[in-house]
Amino acid sequence: MNTDFIYTPSRFALPDSHYDKLAADIACGFISCLKHPGGQWAGEKFELIEWQEQIIRDLFGIKKPNGYRQFRTGYIEIPKKQGKSELAAAVALLLTCADREPRAEVYSCASDRRQASIVFDVACDMVDQCRELRKFIKPIISEKKLIYKPLNSFYQVLSSESYSKHGFNVHGLIFDELHALPDRRFFDVMTHGSGMSRTQPLYFIITTAGTDRTSVCYKQHEKAVDIIESRRTDSTFYPVIYGAKPDDDWTSEDVWKAVNPSLGITCTIEDLRIFCENAKSDVMEENIFKQLNLNMWVNNAVRWMKSSDWQNCAFPVNPERLKNHVCYGGLDLSSTDDITAFVLVFPPEDMDDEDDKFQVLPYFWIPEEQHKARMKRNNSIYAEFVKTGLMQTTPGNAVNYSYIEKTIIELNSKYKIKEIAFDRWGADMLIQRLEDVGMTVVPFGQGYKKMSPASKELMRLILNKQVAHGGNKVLDWMMSNVFVEHDAAGNIKPNKEKSRDKIDGIVALVMAIGRAMLHQTRKSVYDERGILSYGEEGFY
Numbered sequence: 111m112n113t114d115f116i117y118t119p120s121r122f123a124l125p126d127s128h129y130d131k132l133a134a135d136i137a138c139g140f141i142s143c144l145k146h147p148g149g150q151w152a153g154e155k156f157e158l159i160e161w162q163e164q165i166i167r168d169l170f171g172i173k174k175p176n177g178y179r180q181f182r183t184g185y186i187e188i189p190k191k192q193g194k195s196e197l198a199a200a201v202a203l204l205l206t207c208a209d210r211e212p213r214a215e216v217y218s219c220a221s222d223r224r225q226a227s228i229v230f231d232v233a234c235d236m237v238d239q240c241r242e243l244r245k246f247i248k249p250i251i252s253e254k255k256l257i258y259k260p261l262n263s264f265y266q267v268l269s270s271e272s273y274s275k276h277g278f279n280v281h282g283l284i285f286d287e288l289h290a291l292p293d294r295r296f297f298d299v300m301t302h303g304s305g306m307s308r309t310q311p312l313y314f315i316i317t318t319a320g321t322d323r324t325s326v327c328y329k330q331h332e333k334a335v336d337i338i339e340s341r342r343t344d345s346t347f348y349p350v351i352y353g354a355k356p357d358d359d360w361t362s363e364d365v366w367k368a369v370n371p372s373l374g375i376t377c378t379i380e381d382l383r384i385f386c387e388n389a390k391s392d393v394m395e396e397n398i399f400k401q402l403n404l405n406m407w408v409n410n411a412v413r414w415m416k417s418s419d420w421q422n423c424a425f426p427v428n429p430e431r432l433k434n435h436v437c438y439g440g441l442d443l444s445s446t447d448d449i450t451a452f453v454l455v456f457p458p459e460d461m462d463d464e465d466d467k468f469q470v471l472p473y474f475w476i477p478e479e480q481h482k483a484r485m486k487r488n489n490s491i492y493a494e495f496v497k498t499g500l501m502q503t504t505p506g507n508a509v510n511y512s513y514i515e516k517t518i519i520e521l522n523s524k525y526k527i528k529e530i531a532f533d534r535w536g537a538d539m540l541i542q543r544l545e546d547v548g549m550t551v552v553p554f555g556q557g558y559k560k561m562s563p564a565s566k567e568l569m570r571l572i573l574n575k576q577v578a579h580g581g582n583k584v585l586d587w588m589m590s591n592v593f594v595e596h597d598a599a600g601n602i603k604p605n606k607e608k609s610r611d612k613i614d615g616i617v618a619l620v621m622a623i624g625r626a627m628l629h630q631t632r633k634s635v636y637d638e639r640g641i642l643s644y645g646e647e648g649f650y
Contacts, residue, residue, distance in 0.1 A: 115158075115160050115163050115164075117134075117163070117164065117167050119167075119168065119171075119172060120164075120168040120172060120348065122168075122181075122337070122345070122348060122349075123168075123172045123180065124174070124180060124345050126174070126175050127172050127173060127174055127175070127180045128172075128173055128175075129167075129171050129172055129173075130171050130172075130173045130177075131171065133170055133171050133173070134166070134167040134170055134171030136170075136208065137166050137167070137169075137170035137171070137204055137208070138158060138163060138166055138167065140203075140204050140207075140208040141156055141158060141166065141200045141204060142155060142156060142157065142158070143155075143156075143240060143242070144156040144200055144203065144236045144239075144240060145236060145239040145240065146196065147196070147232050147235030147236055147239065148235065153239065156196065156200060156236075159193065159371065159372055159375060159376075160371070161350075161352075161371040161372070162193070162197050165184065165186065165197075165348075165350060166201075168181070168348060169181050169184050169312065169314075169348060170204075178309050178310040179310040179312070180345060180346065181312070181346060181347070181348040182310075182311060182312065182313060182346040182347075183301075183312075183313045183315065183346060183347045183348065184312065184313070184314045184315065184348045184350070185315045185330050185331075185333075185334045185347065185348065185349050185350065185351075186314075186315065186316040186317070186350045187316075187317055187318070187319060187331060187334065187350070187351045187352070187353060187405060188316070188317075188318065188350070188351075188352045188353075188371070188405055189318060189352065189353070189369060189370055189402060189403050189404060189405040190318055190402045190403060191370075191372070191376055191377040191381075191403075192352075192370060192371060192372040192376055192377070193372050193375075193376045194316045195228055195229050195232050195286070196232055197316065198218075198229045198232075198284050198286060198314065198316050199229050199230075199232035199233035199236060199284075200233075200236070201282075201284060201312075201314050202216055202218060202229065202230075202233050202265050202282065202284045202314075203233055203236060203237070203243070203265070205265075205281060205282035205312060206256065206258050206263050206264065206265040206282070207243065207246070207247070207258045207261070207263070209281070209282075210261075211261065211263065211281050211308070212261050212262065212263070213261065213262050213263060213279075214258075214261060214263035214264075214281035214282065215263070215264060215266075215278065215279050215280055215281055215282075216263070216264070216265040216266070216280075216281055216282035216283070216284070217265075217266055217267075217268045217278075217280065217282070217283055217284070217300065218230045218233075218254075218265065218266070218267045218268065218284045218286065219268050219269070219270075219283055219284065219285045219286070219296070219300060220269055220270075220285070220286045220287055220290070220291075221269065221270050221287065221290040221291045221292060222269050222270070223254075223267060223269040225269070225286060225287055225290065226254075226267045226268060226269045226286065227254060227267050228286060229284055229286050230254055230256075230265070230266075230267045233256065233265065234249065234251075234256065237249070237256065246258060246259050246260055247259070253266065254266060254267035255267070263281075265282075268300075270291060270292065270295075270296035278299075278300065279307055279308070280300065280308065280311055280313075281308050281311050281312075282311065282312050282313075282314065283300055283301065283311075283312070283313040283314065283315075284314050284316075285297070285300075285313065285314070285315040285316070285317070286316060286317070287317050287318065287598060288315050288317040288326065288327040288330065289317050289318065289319065289320025289321075289322070289325060289327040289328075289598065290320070290597075290598055291325065291326060291327065293326070294325075294326035294329075297326045298326075300313075301313055315330065318401065318402060318405055318598065319331070319353060319401055319405045319406055319407045319408070320401075320407065320598070321401065321407070321408055321409060321410035321595075321596075322410065323407065328407065331351070331407065333347065333349075334347070334349030334350075334351055335349075335351065337349050338351065351405070352368075352369045352370070352371055352405055353369055353404065353405035353406055353407075354368075354369050354400070354404040354405065354406050356406070358404075360386075360389075360396075360399070360400055360404055360406075361386055361390070363379065363382075363383075365404065366379070366382050366386075366403070366404070367379075369404055369405055370382070370403070382403060385399050385403055386399060391419075391573065392415065392569065392573070393412050393413055393414070393415070393416070394412060394414060394415075394569075394594050394596065394602055396412075397409070397412050397596060398596055398600045398602075401596075401598075402598070402600065410595045410596070410605075410608075411593040411594065411595045411605050411608035411609075412593060412594065413592070413593055414569075414589070414592040414593065414594045414604070415569060415572065415589070415592075417589075417590060419572055419573060420572060420579075420586070420589050421581075421586075422572075422575055423467075423572050423575055423576075423577040423578060423579055424578075424579060424580065424581035425467060425578035425579075425580070426578070426580055427469045427470065427471060427578050427579070427580035429471060432456055432469060432471070432525060433524055433525065434524075434525070434526060435456050435459075435525060435526060436456070436457065436525075436526045436528055437454045437455060437456040437457075437471075437525050437526065437527055437528070437626075438454070438455050438457070438527070438528055438529050438530075438531070438622045438623075438625040438626040438629075439452060439453065439454050439455075439518075439527050439529065439530035439531065439618075439622055439625075440452070440453045440455070440530070440531050440532075440554070440617070440618035440619055440620065440621030440622030440623075440624075440625070441518075441530055441531065441532040441533075441551075441618060441621075442532075442533060442614040442615070442617045442618040442621070443509075443511075443532065443533065443540070444509050444614070448476065448477075448480065448509075448612075448614075449474055449475070449476050449501075449612055449614045449615075450474070450475045450476075450509050450514060450614070451472065451473070451474050451614040451615040451617070451618040452472070452473045452474075452514070452517075452518060452618060453470060453471070453472045453473070453615060453618040453619045453621075453622050454470070454471040454472075454473075454521070454525065454527065454622065455468055455469070455470055455619065455622040455623055455626050456468065456469040456470075456471070456525075457626045457629075457630055458576075467575075467576050467577055467578040468571055468576060468577050468578070468623070468626070469578045470577065470578065470579040470580065470582075470585070470619060471580075472579075472582050472584065472585050472615050472618070472619070473502070473517065473521075474495070474500065474501040474502065474584050474614075474615060475501065475502050475503070475504050475509065475510075475513070475514055476492065476496070476501055476502075476503055476504070476509075477503065477504055477505075477506055477507055477508055477509055477510070478503040478504060478505055478506065478507075479506060479507040480507065481493075481496060481503050491587060494583070495583065495584050498583070500582065500583055500584050501584060502517075511539065511540040514540065515540055515543050515544065518530070518544065518549075519544075519547055519549075522547075522549060527549065528550065528625075528629065529550045529551070529552050529625045530544065530549060530550065530551045530552065531551075531552050531553075531554035531621035531622060531624060531625045532551055532552070532553060532554060532621070533553075533554060533556055533617075533621075552625060554621045554624060554625070556603070556617075557603070558597055558599075558601035558602075558603055559601075560624060561602075561603035561604070561620060561624075562601035562602050562603055563624065563627070564620045564621065564623050564624030564627065565594065565602050565603055565604065565620050566602065567623055567624075567627050568619065568620055568623045571623070584615055585615050585616070585619070587611075587612075588611075588612055588613045588614065588615045588616050589613075589616055590610075591609045591610040591611040591612060591613050592604050592609050592613045592616050593605055593608045593609045593610065595608065604616060604617055604620065
């Protein structure tokens with residue numbers, strides 16, 4: 111326990127509720143017997159930070175006249191890197207082992223098993239470092255379960271992927287990153303009626319702000335805000351939100367300090383300065399910084415990059431000079447009646463030469479009949495692209511894959527196409543034909559795992575002016591359309607559905623960059639001078 115902390119009971123305590131100091135001391139004392147599982151404090155006692163101790167004393171110490179806890183739900187919304195996983199793990203063990211509840215059922219819940227396991231794994235490490243707990247806890251790691259034998263209680267991982275819809279007698283829930291929950295069914299099953307036979311169940315929700323304003327998390331966020339601002343009452347709901355307001359200056363260090371209660375302990379002001387500086391030149395990074403480091407609800411999809419950054423890379427590209435050069439392709443196939451894009455990326459021959467750039471050659475096709483239909487609807491942008499030869503029409507009303515196949519094979523005879531990345535969804539026959547003529551085609555998933563590293567690398571190259579796209583008007587237009595989305599881990603990817611218009615060429619470019627970056631290596635100093643050996647006369 112923090113001996114310097116002066117506790118003041120929550121303003122949400124009911125007039126007839128009272129503060130049970132002994133119960134609060136027991137809860138804080140139990141947690142202080144645990145040890146940090148990792149990081150710079152590995153093996154050291156878990157000393158509650160002031161904001162953490164305030165929460166624990168409020169939740170476990172404020173009692174109704176009948177002696178049971180007033181608060182049933184604790185909603186804690188806070189930025190990343192504040193020690194929330196450790197606090198959640200400590201609460202889970204407290205509810206399982208030290209709450210004097212026979213056969214207590216405590217669950218670690220999240221959108222998927224991996225996320226739900228984060229808090230559980232921290233709890234397991236805490237048990238391993240506590241000799242007293244090890245005596246009485248039986249771990250069943252295959253089931254992600256800890257059994258506390260004296261009370262026959264257990265703590266177990268449960269995710270929205272695998273839960274059953276009945277049979278729960280919940281004493282405690284630890285909901286980690288509620289904002290990532292795909293829908294509210296899992297939340298409703300676990301919180302509505304599942305703890306009715308318990309005298310004082312606790313639902314401990316700890317999360318960072320999200321992006322989906324239709325989610326169950328945002329509904330809980332709105333409820334918390336309404337209670338904090340006295341527009342609503344619910345005596346069983348305990349709200350804590352550390353987050354910047356929409357009109358706050360997100361670059362202000364005073365704002366950072368106000369919303370990061372563990373600043374200087376679990377995270378540093380220097381780290382936030384670095385993140386903020388990156389965010390100033392990148393709208394996507396700004397969105398991520400606001401959400402993860404300032405706990406602000408933001409739009410999931412935002413415009414990717416500034417037009418000026420893209421235009422700064424309009425260096426000329428000479429296709430003839432690229433003959434017989436190694437390149438990588440990205441193929442974004444249309445459904446049948448729209449644009450198909452094929453983009454070649456030529457990596458620098460000398461990766462250590464800052465003046466040598468990744469050169470881009472894009473190719474676009476649209477079915478002829480579809481092009482005519484668009485012209486009738488006065489879609490002049492397509493007419494300009496076709497008229498200037500930047501976009502080719504293929505015969506018929508649907509994309510002609512044979513025409514595209516022929517063009518790609520011709521390009522392969524002119525350039526050394528090492529690989530072609532393609533979306534797994536597409537024309538299997540075209541891919542098979544390209545393989546039949548000896549070309550290497552590689553499926554490229556459109557999820558965060560594949561798209562995020564490639565998207566971030568493309569952004570880095572553009573900001574450093576290491577890309578030459580020749581000012582291609584189709585690519586210019588498509589880049590102006592791109593909106594990207596991000597997840598809670600800061601991964602990004604272009605989003606076709608939320609983008610303003612077509613972005614097929616940019617998606618193809620990202621895929622080509624993704625394959626190119628896997629095969630690029632920089633020169634080692636040893637390539638030029640060999641390995642130095644040390645002898646009696648020094649290095650030689």
